[in-house]
Amino acid sequence: MYYNIYHNLLIKASPKVVFDAVSLPEHLNNWWTLKSSGTPEFDSEYNLNFTDAYNWFCKVSEVKNNESFYLKMTDSDKDWNPTTFGFDLEVQDSETLVKFSHVNWLEDNHHYRHSSFCWAILLNGLKNYLEKGIIIPFEKRN
Template sequence: METYDIYHDLAIKASASQVFERITEPRHLENWWPRRCSGKPELGAIYNFYFTPEYDWVGKVIKCKPDFAFHIRMTDADTDWENTSFGFDIEPNVEDMNLKFFHESWPERNHHFRRSSFCWAMLLNGLKNYCEKGAIVSFEDRE
């Protein structure tokens, strides 16, 4: 069965540990992605990503290497997201970090896939601004 993937790369002027903290700690995730979040950055941990009552999703950490990688497989989400995996790989550069993002194994390249790709790009820009400038976008103003 063919699946579809989303990839985005971005440079962030921050330390690897700061970027890792912003993509793994629920209190930081809430500043750029879900409305509420719970979970611990450790292999096998369960994360809850709450956006609205209709979008109250769960994922399991499948890779966690502090300052280098954090990957999650979605286990309870809508049909398109369920059983997909998303994650972040951090590559240090001389002046910044190269963050390599993926969201893999989408069953269809449908409207939701295309919309999610756009939203991830916007959200990752929010993450970049959060890491570099401390900028927080209210949940209602996020894509």
């Protein structure tokens, strides 16, 4: 049995703007990572750095420009390593519906539940970044 995290939110921005924000390192660093690298191309490796102790790697497992972007963890901690997370984007009126998922958690443990909570906060940060230009300094992100 696997455990999954799902969050949906509307963002007042085009799918291209949202896609860029969830797939390009210069945007990821403004709402999620301390520093990151990677290219939104199938099987491309991403480095997601949060601290020296949390310097994780993943590969693009699915990408459709301005529609979907998924990363499969390859080198992280034991709870995240078997997981894949990503974003499906749909136009809804003049906004973009972001369907976020983080799937294949092996345990319904503290880390899983804490990660779900943190994703909700981070996705709200993504929304504020794109709609209002707000960048929360990395050290103040949860």
